[in-house]
Amino acid sequence: xxxxxxxxxxxxxxxxxxxxxxxxxxxxxxxxxxxxxxxxxxxxxxxxxxxxxxxxxxxxxxxxxxxxxxxxxxxxxxxxxxxxxxxxxxxxxxxxxxxxxxxxxxxxxxxxxxxxxxxxxxxxxxxxxxxxxxxxxxxxxxxxxxxxxxxxxxxxxxxxxxxxxxxxxxxxxxxxxxxxxxxxxxxxxxxxxxxxxxxxxxxxxxxxxxxxxxxx
Ligand code: 5GP
Numbered sequence: 001x002x003x004x005x006x007x008x009x010x011x012x013x014x015x016x017x018x019x020x021x022x023x024x025x026x027x028x029x030x031x032x033x034x035x036x037x038x039x040x041x042x043x044x045x046x047x048x049x050x051x052x053x054x055x056x057x058x059x060x061x062x063x064x065x066x067x068x069x070x071x072x073x074x075x076x077x078x079x080x081x082x083x084x085x086x087x088x089x090x091x092x093x094x095x096x097x098x099x100x101x102x103x104x105x106x107x108x109x110x111x112x113x114x115x116x117x118x119x120x121x122x123x124x125x126x127x128x129x130x131x132x133x134x135x136x137x138x139x140x141x142x143x144x145x146x147x148x149x150x151x152x153x154x155x156x157x158x159x160x161x162x163x164x165x166x167x168x169x170x171x172x173x174x175x176x177x178x179x180x181x182x183x184x185x186x187x188x189x190x191x192x193x194x195x196x197x198x199x200x201x202x203x204x205x206x207x208x209x210x211x212x213x214x215x216x
Contacts, residue, residue, distance in 0.1 A: 012206030015109065016103070017046075018110045018132065019132060021115060021167075023142065023163070024163070025136065027145075039194075042107075043108045044110070049067055050072075051066075054066050065095070080093075082121060083124065085116040092113070115170035118131055130176075132193055133170075137179055137181035139161075141181075142164055178193075
């Protein structure tokens with residue numbers, strides 16, 4: 001960690017991996033996009049590799065790096081992933097090289113990954129990981145959000161609700177849990193978590209020299 005260089009304020013700081021998870025419909029995407037907009041270059045989205053087909057409007061290399069199954073398996077063999085998991089029949093993974101290099105120079109990353117990925121990342125890189133989980137204010141509010149954003153049949157909505165409930169069951173594997181009953185308040189809380197985590201002593205690797213100077 002001693003070779004961390006980027007200046008944050010005045011002191012060198014190691015970057016962090018900010019994981020934002022939630023059942024779909026609880027506002028994760030809105031919060032993540034806003035954070036990315038406000039933070040500019042200080043916070044980057046980690047772009048995952050996936051075997052799932054590209055959806056209309058998605059851009060290769062921006063939303064995901066799209067690959068096929070053999071391509072993904074090759075990356076697994078090369079140990080190119082920090083974590084990977086099968087989600088709804090497709091494979092998703094977080095590429096290791098860029099993140100490792102970025103963290104060293106104080107780059108922060110935001111992750112939109114599920115609980116399995118969160119667990120793996122935490123096991124591999126505990127000290128760099130901050131886990132935040134968003135909950136809806138009520139199950140009715142969640143259902144309303146899922147209904148309002150798609151023209152899906154009741155059957156599809158029901159299966160989404162079942163999936164959301166199973167995602168909620170992992171709430172206690174996170175460092176922070178924020179109930180999203182108001183998007184502004186929720187955003188402010190998430191931002192405070194990010195700011196506070198950046199100030200952790202162990203991340204501020206420039207402190208050793210700074211404190212030495214003060215004590216000279
Ligand atoms: P979608 O295909 O709708 O973009 O994403 C489906 C699910 O895969 C989401 O729950 C998302 O959080 C998860 N996901 C996306 N990228 C990764 C990844 O790199 N690792 C893991 N473990 N999950 C991911």
